[in-house]
Amino acid sequence: MQDPKQDFLESNSSLDLGDVLLASGKGVVAFVVLLVSVMLMVWFERKVVSRLQNRIGPNIAGPFGLLQTLADGTKLFFKEDIIPTRSDRFVFQLAPYLSLVPAFLTFAVVPIAGDFSSGDGRVEMFGRQTFIQVADVPIGILFFLGMSSLGIYGIMLAGWSSGSKYPLLGSVRASAQAISYEAALGLSLAAVLLVSESLRTTDIVARQAGEGFFGIVPNWNVLVTGVIPFVVFLIAGTAELNRPPFDLVEAEQELVGGFHTEYSSIRFALFFLAEFMNTVTMGAIIVTLFFGGPSGPNFGILPGWLWGFVWFFSKLIVLLFTFVWFRGTLPRLRYDQLMNLGWKILIPVSLAWLLILGGIRVAQQPDAINLTSSAQANTYIVLGIAGVIFCFCTLLLLAAVSTARRERLKTEGLVAVPMEVE
Amino acid sequence: MAQYLPVVVLAVLATLFAALSFVASKLLAPRNPTVEKFAPYECGIIPGREPPERFPVRFYLVAMLFVIFDIEIVFLYPWAVAHQGLGLFGLLAVLLFSALVFESFIYLIAQGALDWGPLQVSRRQNPARSASRTADSTIRRVGLDGRLSEAVEDDTELSVSSSDEVTKEKVPV
Numbered sequence: 001m002q003d004p005k006q007d008f009l010e011s012n013s014s015l016d017l018g019d020v021l022l023a024s025g026k027g028v029v030a031f032v033v034l035l036v037s038v039m040l041m042v043w044f045e046r047k048v049v050s051r052l053q054n055r056i057g058p059n060i061a062g063p064f065g066l067l068q069t070l071a072d073g074t075k076l077f078f079k080e081d082i083i084p085t086r087s088d089r090f091v092f093q094l095a096p097y098l099s100l101v102p103a104f105l106t107f108a109v110v111p112i113a114g115d116f117s118s119g120d121g122r123v124e125m126f127g128r129q130t131f132i133q134v135a136d137v138p139i140g141i142l143f144f145l146g147m148s149s150l151g152i153y154g155i156m157l158a159g160w161s162s163g164s165k166y167p168l169l170g171s172v173r174a175s176a177q178a179i180s181y182e183a184a185l186g187l188s189l190a191a192v193l194l195v196s197e198s199l200r201t202t203d204i205v206a207r208q209a210g211e212g213f214f215g216i217v218p219n220w221n222v223l224v225t226g227v228i229p230f231v232v233f234l235i236a237g238t239a240e241l242n243r244p245p246f247d248l249v250e251a252e253q254e255l256v257g258g259f260h261t262e263y264s265s266i267r268f269a270l271f272f273l274a275e276f277m278n279t280v281t282m283g284a285i286i287v288t289l290f291f292g293g294p295s296g297p298n299f300g301i302l303p304g305w306l307w308g309f310v311w312f313f314s315k316l317i318v319l320l321f322t323f324v325w326f327r328g329t330l331p332r333l334r335y336d337q338l339m340n341l342g343w344k345i346l347i348p349v350s351l352a353w354l355l356i357l358g359g360i361r362v363a364q365q366p367d368a369i370n371l372t373s374s375a376q377a378n379t380y381i382v383l384g385i386a387g388v389i390f391c392f393c394t395l396l397l398l399a400a401v402s403t404a405r406r407e408r409l410k411t412e413g414l415v416a417v418p419m420e421v422e
Numbered sequence: 423m424a425q426y427l428p429v430v431v432l433a434v435l436a437t438l439f440a441a442l443s444f445v446a447s448k449l450l451a452p453r454n455p456t457v458e459k460f461a462p463y464e465c466g467i468i469p470g471r472e473p474p475e476r477f478p479v480r481f482y483l484v485a486m487l488f489v490i491f492d493i494e495i496v497f498l499y500p501w502a503v504a505h506q507g508l509g510l511f512g513l514l515a516v517l518l519f520s521a522l523v524f525e526s527f528i529y530l531i532a533q534g535a536l537d538w539g540p541l542q543v544s545r546r547q548n549p550a551r552s553a554s555r556t557a558d559s560t561i562r563r564v565g566l567d568g569r570l571s572e573a574v575e576d577d578t579e580l581s582v583s584s585s586d587e588v589t590k591e592k593v594p595v
Contacts, residue, residue, distance in 0.1 A: 019427065021426035023430075024428075024431050026428040026431070027428045027432045027434075028431070029436065031439070035439075069444055076447075076555065077443075077446055077450045078451060078452075079451055079538075080451050080452050080453060080454070081448070082459060082460060084460050084461065084463075085461065086461055097437060097440050097441060099438055100439075100440050101436045101437060101440075103436075104436035105429060105432060105433055105436070108428065116522065133429045134428045134429065134432060135425050135426060135427075135429045136425055137426060137429075138425075142499075163462055164462035164463055164464075165462075165464075165469070175481075176481050176484050176485075179484065179485060179488040180484060182488065183488060183491035183495065186491075186492070186495040189499070190495065190498050190499060191502075193499060193502040193503055197502075197503055197506065198503065199503060256465075261463050262462070262463060265451055266444060266446070267444075270443065272441055328430055329468060332425075334539065335539065336537075336538035336539025336540075337539075339484075339536065339539075340446070340538065343487075343536050344531065347425055348524075351520060351524070354498065354502070355517060355520060358502070358513055358516065361505065361506075362509060362510060362512075362513045364593075365506065396528050397531070400528045400531040401425025402530075404532055404533065404536075405537075405541075406532060407533075407534055407536065408541050418518045
């Protein structure tokens, strides 16, 4: 963990050539890596979805169809670019940038390699110690949340500026959905902050290095925070990405193509690029927060930092496969189901879990809560109280939902009777 | 600020990439505009209405609720990072704050602020199941609005010359 004072001193030191070289090197490498990863991700998704649907998928362009994305992208350069007459030309042209740039920037806070098990994860580049990460900022998590919210502006403005009804409806849905799940995302993330006590992503990874229970189970946050924050984060993350089963934004049966209906040629390609880049980044963020990022055992042969990359990449593939698996398996939600899931289930659950976790951690502290003499007994008492409060709050919530329903029945002139089981 | 320099580099590269793609597309793409191509997309029908300028107030309600929860998150993050130092005092403060937010959240739900979609009613009460609903009373014949002007002219001629039944059967084709 880095001293805040040292952070401050570092951040105020003047720039020299090494810093600039390092920054541009990292920027360029990240840029290329992201573009290539998007290319592979599109291929991976198409291939896996085809297999899930008993098809073969792309297999003509390049080995295993690997270059299919490149072929499709190149084709789009040769397509006519259409700006509809009713659109707001300036905003219409601005929106792809607003969508693409935050998608690139979010990746900046993800550490993708490094030796966290025997070292501190730093390597030497251009004569200075640095993490294998674009920007090791002390507010990494806030940066991620900020950038993922900025991406919504691109979608919102794209739909609004098109001057057509389907894109407009798609973008209104997109923003309502994004802000509904943003709260659940933030609350489940707070549980990770609770156990790692830092907003810096490298600190979060370093805390997860090493062994957890019984010396075999990894010390990953997914287990330390008790699985529920991870589940909420995965669902909310999928909804934030507008991926199936939460892709109401571009529900083709109702909204044609959603917010990008009016976009064609390279403008459409940039939205597509941003979408897949966000998917890769979200997978990488989940790996960093819950699965220990690049931390993992070293088996020799390769240098330590490369093992970090191997671990990171294998975890990322599993996560990305999960996203594709969701798409291949789950039917799309209805809009009211989406809102109910987000507001009435995910937000209360993640808030309650955060508070219970906080209570347990405070109770385990020596001299924080002196109910009994031993820390263990304190923890059990806190757990018991938390359980009672949790049940009470659940009952309150259920009562509120049924009150709302009764009111609606009354306004429609119906008597409240219990639902029949069909 | 040296840590943020790579972010700036990445942002510049991303913007340049998008800009250069546009330039390349301008040079490579064909250009033969027609009125139909540049009209708003509507499956070939000429749009009958402007896109709506007003939205259900529910969307604004969701936005306001989001602000409340975001503020809660803003207060929870510093506590989560510093909870070891704050101890019992910090925990109680956060619990009190969350209880207040939760209480207003419950009130909102009870008021029906977060009710979306159709009302869920029992089978017996469902008006869609009443005996008065038959194929004649529920199916509405589609009118001519939104069709191209020539088609409308053709159909008006037909309706003048023939009986109502014939017109209705011919229109959908």
